Amino acid sequence: MKKITLHRGKDKAAWQLHPWVFSGAIQEVDDKPRNGDIVKVFNNDREFIAYGVYNAHSRVAVRLLEWNQQYPIDEAWWRNRIRRAAELKIHLLTGQNNTVRLIFAEADFLPGLIVDKFGDFLSVQIHSSGIEAVKTIIVDELVQLLKPKGIYERSDLNARQHEGLPDTNGLLYGDMPSEFVDVIENDIRYQINIIEGQKSGFYCDQRDNRSLTAQYVKGKRVLDCFCYSGGFTLNAFKAGASSVVSVDSSALAIETLHKNIGLNGFNPTMHRAIQADVNKYLRQLGEEGEKFDVIILDPPKYAPSRSALDKAARAYKDLNRRALLLLESDGLxxxxxxxGAMDIDTFKQVVAWAALDAGKEIQFIRQFNQPEDHPVRASFPEGEYLKGLLVRVV
Known part of the structure; x- marks a missing residue:
C-alpha cells in the first residue's frame, strides 16, 4: 500500500477525523499511486493517521476512510460500511414513506457516494474515484441488502470533473426505471423521474420541512416557489390550503407536478402551475398587487463555495425581499x-436585511434543518448544508 506523508502542522484536521486531506497538506507521495488507490496517511513523524483514497487530479487529494490501522480497506470493509449506513436508515421506510437517503457520502463514512431509495428503485450518484473503483461491490451489497427492482446511476456531476471522471448515467442492475416511478412521502403519492429529473430524481431532504410547513397553511393562500415536482404544494393541499400557486422554470417539473396533483385527487381548480423564472414572476406579482398568506422559497444552491458567498448573499436577499413584499401582516x-457555505446565522442576517429593504418587521418563529437520513458528522460540519427559517411579518 502506497504512503502519503503530511507536512508538519498540516495533520491536525486528519487527526480530528476530518475526512479531507487537501493537496497543499501533502509533503511526500511514495511510489506514485494511481487515482482511486487506497493509501496510508502518516504525519511528519511517520505516525499512522488513517487509510484513504488518493486522487492527484483533485484538490481533495485524499479522502480518509478509516482511522484504525487494524481495519484495512478491503472488500469486507466496503461491504460492512455500506450495510451499516443503509441499516441505520431503513426504519424510516414505512407505509407513509418509501423514499429515503440510504447513504449520505462523508456523513456515512463513504465519501463520494449517494444512494437514494425511491420506492422499488435505487438511485446512485458517485462523486469520487475511490467509489468508482468499488462500484461493483457497492451494487452487489445493495442488491443483497435491499433487493431492489433496479439500480440506476446518475453520476452527471461537476464533482466528477474535479476527480478526473467522465459523466456516467445508466442502469447498474435489474429493470430500467419507467419514465415515472411511483413513490410515497408523508403519505402523499408522487410520480418522479429518476432518469431525467434533477439530482437523483427527488429532494427527500425536505421531507420533514414539508410536513412542518404544512402545519401553517390551513385555509391559506400559498405561493410555492422553485416547486419542482410539488413537495411543498402537495403537503399544503393535504393540510387544507385554500389555494396554491406553484412556480418553477422547468417544463419537466411543471409536467410532473400536474401528474402529482391528479394522482392524489386534489382539486385542480384550486391550483395554478406557472413555468417561469421565479425572480421575474415575483416582480410581476408585486406589480400586479398580488398578496399571499404563506410563501415558500426553496431555491437551488446559490453559493457552491465560500468564494461565491457574497454574490449568493445578494441573490438570497433580493429573492426574500421580493417575497416579503407579497406578504401582509401575519403572513408567513x-x-x-x-x-453549505452559508451558515444559519448568516442566512438570518440576509433575511433580516431583506426585511429591512422591504420595509417589513419580521419575527423568526422556527428553524428548519435537514432530516435524519442526512446526518451531520461531528468531524465534518461541511455536511450541514440545508437550513431554513419560518418568518412572520408583524
Missing part, C-alpha cells in the same frame, strides 16, 4: 438555503 415566509 418559509425560506430555505441549500448552500
Amino acid at each position: 415566509l418559509a425560506t430555505f438555503s441549500c448552500s
Whole structure:
C-alpha cells in the first residue's frame, strides 16, 4: 500500500477525523499511486493517521476512510460500511414513506457516494474515484441488502470533473426505471423521474420541512416557489390550503407536478402551475398587487463555495425581499438555503436585511434543518448544508 506523508502542522484536521486531506497538506507521495488507490496517511513523524483514497487530479487529494490501522480497506470493509449506513436508515421506510437517503457520502463514512431509495428503485450518484473503483461491490451489497427492482446511476456531476471522471448515467442492475416511478412521502403519492429529473430524481431532504410547513397553511393562500415536482404544494393541499400557486422554470417539473396533483385527487381548480423564472414572476406579482398568506422559497444552491458567498448573499436577499413584499401582516415566509457555505446565522442576517429593504418587521418563529437520513458528522460540519427559517411579518 502506497504512503502519503503530511507536512508538519498540516495533520491536525486528519487527526480530528476530518475526512479531507487537501493537496497543499501533502509533503511526500511514495511510489506514485494511481487515482482511486487506497493509501496510508502518516504525519511528519511517520505516525499512522488513517487509510484513504488518493486522487492527484483533485484538490481533495485524499479522502480518509478509516482511522484504525487494524481495519484495512478491503472488500469486507466496503461491504460492512455500506450495510451499516443503509441499516441505520431503513426504519424510516414505512407505509407513509418509501423514499429515503440510504447513504449520505462523508456523513456515512463513504465519501463520494449517494444512494437514494425511491420506492422499488435505487438511485446512485458517485462523486469520487475511490467509489468508482468499488462500484461493483457497492451494487452487489445493495442488491443483497435491499433487493431492489433496479439500480440506476446518475453520476452527471461537476464533482466528477474535479476527480478526473467522465459523466456516467445508466442502469447498474435489474429493470430500467419507467419514465415515472411511483413513490410515497408523508403519505402523499408522487410520480418522479429518476432518469431525467434533477439530482437523483427527488429532494427527500425536505421531507420533514414539508410536513412542518404544512402545519401553517390551513385555509391559506400559498405561493410555492422553485416547486419542482410539488413537495411543498402537495403537503399544503393535504393540510387544507385554500389555494396554491406553484412556480418553477422547468417544463419537466411543471409536467410532473400536474401528474402529482391528479394522482392524489386534489382539486385542480384550486391550483395554478406557472413555468417561469421565479425572480421575474415575483416582480410581476408585486406589480400586479398580488398578496399571499404563506410563501415558500426553496431555491437551488446559490453559493457552491465560500468564494461565491457574497454574490449568493445578494441573490438570497433580493429573492426574500421580493417575497416579503407579497406578504401582509401575519403572513408567513418559509425560506430555505441549500448552500453549505452559508451558515444559519448568516442566512438570518440576509433575511433580516431583506426585511429591512422591504420595509417589513419580521419575527423568526422556527428553524428548519435537514432530516435524519442526512446526518451531520461531528468531524465534518461541511455536511450541514440545508437550513431554513419560518418568518412572520408583524
